[in-house]
Amino acid sequence: MEKSRKKFNDLVEKAETAACTMRRDELLFSYNGILYPTTLCSPETFRALESFEARSDDIMLAAYPKCGTNWLSQILTDLVTVSQKKTQDRESSVNDEELEEFPYLEFGDAERYERMTKLPSPRFIASHLHPENLPKSIFKNKVKILLLIRNPKDVATSFYHFSNGLATLPSYETWDDFFTDFMSKRMVWGCYFEYLSQWNKYADEENVMTITYEELKENRLLGVKKIAAFLGISLTEEELQLVVERSSFQAMKKNSQKTHGAIGDIVFRKGRKLQVVQR
Template identity: 45%
Template sequence: MDQLKQTVDREAVLNLLQAPNKPPEELLLNYKGILYPGAVCSKELFEALETFEARNDDLLICSSPKCGTNWVFQILSEMVSILKNKETVLDQLTLEFGNLQLFESNKARPSPRIFSTHLRFPTIPKSFFEKNTKILLVIRNPKDAATSYYRFHKSLPALPTYDSWDLFFKDYMHGNVCYGSYFDYVAEWNKHIDGDNVMAITFEEMKTDLLAQLKTISEFYRLPLTEEQLCEVERRTSFASMKQKSEGTHGKLSEAFFRKGQVGDWKNLFTEEQSKEMDEKFQQKLAGTKLGDLLNYEKYCKF
C-alpha cells in the first residue's frame, strides 16, 4: 500500500465541517467585492497576503473552484516525494485559507512549497510574478464545474445551502458564489496566459490521457521524472486510487472532494434552457479566446 499522510491545516477542515447557526449571507466574507467562505478566509489574512514573499521554486496551482485543484495538488505531491525518495505528504497550502499563525509558518517551510489558490488573478500575491514562479492554471468546462460546485455546497455545512439546483444556477451565472464568476476568472487569466511562467491544462485532458499530462506537468515544473516514475505517479493519482485513499488523506471531507470526477455529469442537472443560457455566456466572454478554445466547449458542453 502507498505510504501517504496528510498534514493540512486541521482547523480549516473542522471549520468547513461545522454547521454554524447563521443565515446563508453570514457564511460568506465579502472582500473587495468578491465572496469567500468565511469559515476559512479572513480580511486579516487577505491583507497579509499582499506582502507574501514567494520563491522562484514554489509550485503554484491556480483554478476556479471544482476544476481539479486537489487532483493536481496530489500529483505534484507524489512527483516531489518520488524525486526525493520520501514518504508522500499531502501538505496542502491554500494561500487564502487559515490564520495569521499558519501564514507565518509557511514562510519557513522547505522548498519546494506547493501552493494552491482559487484567488482571482488581481488578488494573487504579486511576488509570484516578480519571482517568475511557475504557475499551473487548471480549467474545466463550466457546466461540469457548476454541477460539481453545487454538489460541494450540499456536502459542506459551512457553505450556504441551496434548496434547489435552479437557485444555485442563478447565483452561479451571476457570480454570486464564493470566488465570484467562473467566466470572469477565466477571462482575466486569458490576458496573461502567454507568459513563460504560466501554463494551462484542462480537467478533460487529464481524464483523457493522464500520463501525457503528467509528462507535460513535470516538464513545465522542471521535475525530472523518468518514464517509470511518471507511470507510478499515474497509478497513485488515478481518480479511483485517490478516492480509495481519500478517507486517510481528506478525512470527513473525502466525499465532498472525491465524489465522481466525471466529464459530462452536467447533463443530469441542466435543463435545455439553462444549457442555452450558459452557451450564450460562453460566447460572450470566452469564445475565440486561447483558453476558450482550450476548453473545447463544443465537445464537452453540448447535449
C-alpha cells in the first residue's frame, strides 16, 4: 500500500525554505476574507480551483487543521488503494510518482488540477476549506465526503504547537496571543467554530459522513469498518487488519520521515489529548 510521497515532501521543503526568508506579516494572505499560508497556497490556485471538476466516485476528507487529518488520510489512502486494486485491471505506463498528486485541493500550483484528470478512480482528495469555498462540482456530483471533527480545546492546543513548529505559519510567543487569534477570524484557514457551523448545513446529506477524532481513537477497528461501509469498499479480514495496523500512531510516527519528510516529527508529535500550555 506504499505510494510515492516525493511531490508532497518537495512541496513542504520548498515552502519551509521560502518561509524562513519572510517576515511574519508576509507568511499569510487573505482570500475571500480567510487567511492562508503564502508558501503553500496562492490566489492563482484558488481561482483555478473554482473550475475543478469533481467525479461522482471521488472520496473527500474535509477537516479543519489539527483535527486528525493526517491520520484519516492514511486510512483513506489505504482504503482507496484496496478499492483501486479490486476495480481496475489495467497495465499503466505511468508510474506511481507520475500519478502522485498531493491530495489537498488548495495546496500547490494552479496547473495541478489538469494533472489530476489523469489520476485513476477513485481519487482521494482532502481540504481544510470551508464548504462555500470548495468547487461547486463537489456538491453537484455528490462526492462522498468524510467530515472529521475534534474537540475544539484539543484542536487549539495542537494547532498552537504546530504553528510554533513550522516556518510556513506565524509563531506565537504566548498561548494567550494564539488563543485570541484562534477565537477570531485571524486564524489561518479561518475560525474553527465558523467552519463547524458551515459544515453543519451538510451533515444530514446522504453523501456526507461525520466522524469524530475521539470515536476513532476509542475504537479504530470499528471506525475503519464504518468508513469502508460508507465508501462501499469491501475488505477481507486481512486487509482490514492491515489498514488498522498501518494507521496506529506508532506505525505512522515510525514511517513519518518517509511520508512527511522534514516535518514528520512535528505532524506526529504526541497522538493523544493535549493539555493547554499556560504562561
